[in-house]
Amino acid sequence: MSRLKKELIVSDVEVNDAGAEGNAIVRVDGMVVFVPYVVPGDIIDLKIYKKKKNYAEGIALAVKQPSPLRVKETCQHFGVCGGCKWQTMQYDAQLKYKQQQVRDNLERLGHIDTSRMQNICGSDNIFYYRNKLEFTFSSKRWLQSGETRRDDDPGAVGFHVPAVFDKVLPIEHCALQPEPSNRIRTSLRDYAIAHNIPFYDIRNHTGYLRNVVIRNTSTGEWMVIVIVADDRPDVLTPMMEHLKNEFPEITSLLYIINTKFNDSYTDLDVVTYSGQGFITEQMPRYGGGSPLHFKINPKSFYQTNSAQAYKLYSFVAEFADLKPTDTVYDLYTGTGTIAQFLAGMCHKVVGVEYVEEAIIDARENAHINGFDNCTFYAGDMAKVLNDDFVSQNGSPDVVITDPPRAGMHEKVVEQLLTIGARRIVYVSCNPATQARDLALLSQRYNIGRIQPVDMFPHTQHVENVVELTLRS
Numbered sequence: 190m191s192r193l194k195k196e197l198i199v200s201d202v203e204v205n206d207a208g209a210e211g212n213a214i215v216r217v218d219g220m221v222v223f224v225p226y227v228v229p230g231d232i233i234d235l236k237i238y239k240k241k242k243n244y245a246e247g248i249a250l251a252v253k254q255p256s257p258l259r260v261k262e263t264c265q266h267f268g269v270c271g272g273c274k275w276q277t278m279q280y281d282a283q284l285k286y287k288q289q290q291v292r293d294n295l296e297r298l299g300h301i302d303t304s305r306m307q308n309i310c311g312s313d314n315i316f317y318y319r320n321k322l323e324f325t326f327s328s329k330r331w332l333q334s335g336e337t338r339r340d341d342d343p344g345a346v347g348f349h350v351p352a353v354f355d356k357v358l359p360i361e362h363c364a365l366q367p368e369p370s371n372r373i374r375t376s377l378r379d380y381a382i383a384h385n386i387p388f389y390d391i392r393n394h395t396g397y398l399r400n401v402v403i404r405n406t407s408t409g410e411w412m413v414i415v416i417v418a419d420d421r422p423d424v425l426t427p428m429m430e431h432l433k434n435e436f437p438e439i440t441s442l443l444y445i446i447n448t449k450f451n452d453s454y455t456d457l458d459v460v461t462y463s464g465q466g467f468i469t470e471q472m473p474r475y476g477g478g479s480p481l482h483f484k485i486n487p488k489s490f491y492q493t494n495s496a497q498a499y500k501l502y503s504f505v506a507e508f509a510d511l512k513p514t515d516t517v518y519d520l521y522t523g524t525g526t527i528a529q530f531l532a533g534m535c536h537k538v539v540g541v542e543y544v545e546e547a548i549i550d551a552r553e554n555a556h557i558n559g560f561d562n563c564t565f566y567a568g569d570m571a572k573v574l575n576d577d578f579v580s581q582n583g584s585p586d587v588v589i590t591d592p593p594r595a596g597m598h599e600k601v602v603e604q605l606l607t608i609g610a611r612r613i614v615y616v617s618c619n620p621a622t623q624a625r626d627l628a629l630l631s632q633r634y635n636i637g638r639i640q641p642v643d644m645f646p647h648t649q650h651v652e653n654v655v656e657l658t659l660r661s
């Protein structure tokens with residue numbers, strides 16, 4: 190990326206489209222310029238500061254005429270924080286752009302017939318919809334332009350500033366998770382400052398308080414994981430006691446000692462300070478009956494927008510069109526949530542996932558929900574899903590696949606073509622790789638209904654469910 194010797198200023202240009210990474214697109218003399226924090230239809234004065242072969246990057250110096258799609262931002266951190274970049278765009282317009290993003294990817298990259306694409310399913314809650322947030326404490330507060338660092342500045346707790354690894358934007362109020370999420374974070378911050386507990390400095394490996402992870406369920410259970418730099422009970426115990434006393438809502442209060450140089454905690458022990466070591470989410474059962482229960486451990490994955498997860502899975506169930514005699518494979522099963530969502534409607538479900546701990550959770554949850562027809566295997570999909578596996582578990586009548594952003598390994602797609610299940614339901618968080626995989630699957634499958642689902646309002650992310658039926 191070359192930085193322009195002289196920045197280029199263009200006056201009164203229209204913002205044309207919503208583009209990658211949550212940025213908008215402005216076309217200047219045929220060149221695509223990515224610009225954050227503006228809305229299609231805005232007329233802006235644009236500064237272009239970086240130019241590459243195929244595109245450029247710029248910022249809006251002024252919005253001369255606001256787009257009719259504009260709404261006022263909700264969050265005080267808009268414009269600095271990298272999250273929720275679309276929040277100044279009306280929600281209906283956000284949905285329209287997401288639908289278009291899915292359509293464009295499927296048609297252009299996969300040459301997929303999108304004639305049976307249904308209207309995107311929006312989120313009922315467009316703020317406070319997340320059930321998990323992770324905040325970082327840093328001795329280095331991100332300074333806004335014009336600010337200088339004071340010697341007595343304790344630092345900040347909040348989110349990493351995009352592309353800056355050691356600096357943290359102080360967050361006062363985040364509109365993503367319901368209360369007491371904000372109150373827990375700010376109370377921990379204020380306690381630490383009042384008691385001279387230093388925030389961590391990831392560059393020099395000094396300081397004590399590193400991260401706080403806050404998770405909740407729709408039934409009102411709260412898990413708080415405090416992550417600190419070393420084992421100092423004299424400091425840690427009173428701090429945990431403070432949270433315990435201030436927040437009776439916390440049902441699972443945990444801590445992790447992280448002496449490593451990086452923030453990942455997947456390989457570290459979690460200690461229960463008070464309450465239980467887990468929280469339990471409930472999800473309505475498709476077709477009615479008592480709700481499903483999902484036990485969530487501190488390291489378990491669970492869809493972060495619980496209400497939308499139910500809607501997403503309901504489309505999966507609809508497109509799967511199960512018979513009571515069906516054998517179902519749930520590929521990339523995570524903690525087995527889709528498997529269990531479907532288990533009551535078919536003969537058996539076989540889930541595959543490479544995170545061992547997730548498989549342990551999946552088995553435990555299936556037991557809690559009373560399913561004895563679910564089997565879970567841990568391993569890399571491209572290796573696990575072979576002929577032996579299929580003969581051992583029975584050939585599937587229906588396959589659900591929900592791969593990560595990279596999509597499915599080619600071997601997995603080939604195996605699915607060989608297996609020839611009656612139906613495949615493909616859930617994806619990346620319509621580009623989904624388009625590639627669907628194009629390959631089209632050798633033997635017809636593309637049916639296509640259902641985009643919005644799990645993450647105010648971001649460019651979109652989930653998409655596709656129904657495939659075997660050609661006879």
Ligand code: SAH
Pocket residue numbers: 490491492521522523524525526527541542543544547568569570571591592593
């Ligand atoms: N279906 C689940 C989770 C989907 S996320 C749900 O709805 O909750 C995708 C999952 O694929 C993750 O759990 C990830 O760990 C798993 N995964 C990624 N690559 C994999 C691979 N090569 N083999 C098996 N599982 C994989």
